[in-house]
Structures are given as structure tokens and as C-alpha cells.
Amino acid sequence: MGKVAFLFAGQGSQYPGMTKDLFENIPEVHDFYGVAEAIRPGTLTQMFSGTEEELKKTENTQPCLFLADIAGALALIKNGIKPDAVAGFSLGEIVALAASGALKKQEAFKLVCKRGKFMQKSSGEVDGKMIAVMRMDRDELKTLCKEVGVYPVNYNCPGQIVVSGEKEKMETLKERLTEQKVRFVELAVGGAFHTPYMDGAAKSLKKELKEGKIYNLNKAQIPLYANKTAEPYSGDEEEMICTISDQVKSSVKWEETLTNMARDGVDTFIECGPGKALSGFVKRTVEGAKIYNVYNMESLQKVIEELGKDA
Missing domain, CATH: 3.30.70.250 (Malonyl-CoA ACP transacylase, ACP-binding)
Known part of the structure; x- marks a missing residue:
């Protein structure tokens, strides 16, 4: 087996009840969800029993989907399956920052809460x-x-x-x-994302990262591929801040990202989070790739059975 990449889903994949059984069965997921709930009270209620309309609102979607995405990674790592590389689609890139060690999980969650609010504000300025x-x-x-x-x-x-x-x-x-x-x-999203209309959100994110005093950006411990460039992040803090903040108003070069991951030796892709959109993109982009999803206990067990022996 070649290298394994974890992929993290973006907005549009969310649904009420997502990852509830991972929360109930994986202690690491349960514990981190508790940390997140203390940071943003009401998040778990929105995830598990909120309406589709409530979850579609950007400032709710992003923190909820962040948790749903990272749950898959936490469950896999607990069972001995670790990534050699990571990438996330749009908001999923913030999850990838945490999964790569570039940000601590709780810092990344705080950042995604801010990101959702900034993007919601920019979305309100244009229909x-x-x-x-x-x-x-x-x-x-x-x-x-x-x-x-x-x-x-x-x-x-x-x-x-x-x-x-x-x-x-x-x-x-x-x-x-x-x-x-x-x-x-x-698409089930609430704004004109990744356009110049998100310039205000990008500026707010940059200011937050520079002046928030709670974010400690580190060089990623494994390759973390950026939506903006389709290449791994550098370890330069200023460059990382620009990449993270500019992403909301820049194109997502996902096809090129997948091609570059395959170029660098990745042949197994595990989509962490609800939905199977990213898996479909891999199937149509990387010939012969092994593709898996982790979004509940059943899907987790399948990956453990097939990959655990090689971990």
C-alpha cells in the first residue's frame, strides 16, 4: 500500500444527526465534542437535532461540519490508521490544519467559528x-x-x-x-463563496490570525495541501496566514490537489465527514485509487477491516 491521505468535506455535505454514533462510541470524539461545546454552546444540538435550514446557515454549518469531519480522523487514528497527507475542501481545510498539527484542535475550532461568522457577514452583503x-x-x-x-x-x-x-x-x-x-x-450553501464578494471575510480572517492571540501556527507535521495552490503549505507563518485567509475568496483547485497528491505517492484516500462528494471527485480524478469514507461506526469498521492490518 502506498501513502494514505485523509480528505475533509466542505459545506453542502451536512445533514442533521451526522456522526452521532461516533460521538456515542469513540471516547476521543466524545471528549473533543465536549471541548467544542464549551467553546460554542449549542453546537451539538444543531448537529444532532437541528433542521436542515438551520444547518445550512453558514455560521452554523462551519463549526458543525468541522466536528463531523474531525470525528472521522480521530476515530481512524484511535484505531491505528494515520494519514501521510491531508487536504480539506474549503472549510475542510481548517480541519486539515488541525489533523496535520499546524493548529491545535481547539484553536482550529475557534478559528472555524470565526470564519463562519465572517463569511456569513459577507454573504449578507450580496444575495x-x-x-x-x-x-x-x-x-x-x-x-x-x-x-x-x-x-x-x-x-x-x-x-x-x-x-x-x-x-x-x-x-x-x-x-x-x-x-x-x-x-x-x-448547491446547498448560503452564499457566493470563493469570489471577490468574500474579500471582507478574508481581511477579517487575516486580522483574526494576526491579532487573535490564541492561534499558534506551526509547520505541518505531514504534507497539508492548500486549496489556493494545490501544493503543500510552507512552514512560514506569514505565508500560512495569507493562504488560510485568502482561501475564502480564491478558487479551490481540488482536481489539481488530488493529482498532486497522487504524484507524491498517495494511492489511498479516506474521506472523513458526511457525504461522499470528495470520494466521487477522487474516483473521477485518480485512476486506480483506493477510496473509503468514514462518517459512522459501520463505515469506520469497514476501513479498519480493510486497512487496519496494513497500518
Whole structure:
């Protein structure tokens, strides 16, 4: 077996009740959830019994999904399965910071709570939405987006690019895509993320990291691939701060990230957190990759049975 990478899901994967059985059965998950609940009271109620609408609100989604993502990593590590590299999709990158040792878990949770609030504020300044566009030529889509005034932002995998922008302009884009018989899917997110509309959130994050006095950024102990560059983070603190904060207004180079991980020897990808979106992206990007998910006890047991003997 080659190298193992943990991948952490982003917004849109959340659902009420996610990871409840991991919380109930894995002491390390239970204990850290308790730490997080003390930092942000009400988080566990939102996760386990909140409505879909409540969870869709960015300032709620991000801390809840952070916990759901890191639960998978904690459960795997407890059972002897450790990552050789990590990457997270959008907010999942904050989880990856914790999983790589670049930030302590509780610091990363505090940061994601702030990140959610900053992005919620920026989202409130423009009525935005996001759609995933399927099987359209990349250059043609870029040209169309420029004509309409929206942004291609997440390069998920071959044949899938997410577009983000103001609601009215996005409606125009949808009409143009429909005319061209191009398939698209609306995403369950609450704003025009990874666009210049998030500049305010990016500036607030940068200030928080520089002046918050609770974040101790360290060089990652294993390769931590950045959405913004698709390459591992450097160990330079100033550069790390810029990478983390600029990410909210920059494109997510996910396809390139997966390709680079495979280039660097990763052949086994474990998606930690709810949903299977990232697993689908791996399947369509890295030929022959071994792909697993951990989001409950049953899925955890499957990974332990198949990989535990090689750990």
C-alpha cells in the first residue's frame, strides 16, 4: 500500500444527526465534542437535532461540519490508521490544519467559528448562490461566466466546475446553460463563496490570525495541501496566514490537489465527514485509487477491516 491521505468535506455535505454514533462510541470524539461545546454552546444540538435550514446557515454549518469531519480522523487514528497527507475542501481545510498539527484542535475550532461568522457577514452583503456545472469545456465555461459576470470557483474534478456569484446573474447563467443543454446542480450553501464578494471575510480572517492571540501556527507535521495552490503549505507563518485567509475568496483547485497528491505517492484516500462528494471527485480524478469514507461506526469498521492490518 502506498501513502494514505485523509480528505475533509466542505459545506453542502451536512445533514442533521451526522456522526452521532461516533460521538456515542469513540471516547476521543466524545471528549473533543465536549471541548467544542464549551467553546460554542449549542453546537451539538444543531448537529444532532437541528433542521436542515438551520444547518445550512453558514455560521452554523462551519463549526458543525468541522466536528463531523474531525470525528472521522480521530476515530481512524484511535484505531491505528494515520494519514501521510491531508487536504480539506474549503472549510475542510481548517480541519486539515488541525489533523496535520499546524493548529491545535481547539484553536482550529475557534478559528472555524470565526470564519463562519465572517463569511456569513459577507454573504449578507450580496444575495449569492453556487451551482455545479457538469461536462462543459473549461474554457467555454470561463468565457460564459465572464460574459454573465459570475465566477468559476471550484475545480472539483474532470467534468465538474462550480460557479459562484450574485443570484440574478446566476439565474442568467442557468438560463444560458439550459439553452446549451448543459446539466447543472444547485448547491446547498448560503452564499457566493470563493469570489471577490468574500474579500471582507478574508481581511477579517487575516486580522483574526494576526491579532487573535490564541492561534499558534506551526509547520505541518505531514504534507497539508492548500486549496489556493494545490501544493503543500510552507512552514512560514506569514505565508500560512495569507493562504488560510485568502482561501475564502480564491478558487479551490481540488482536481489539481488530488493529482498532486497522487504524484507524491498517495494511492489511498479516506474521506472523513458526511457525504461522499470528495470520494466521487477522487474516483473521477485518480485512476486506480483506493477510496473509503468514514462518517459512522459501520463505515469506520469497514476501513479498519480493510486497512487496519496494513497500518
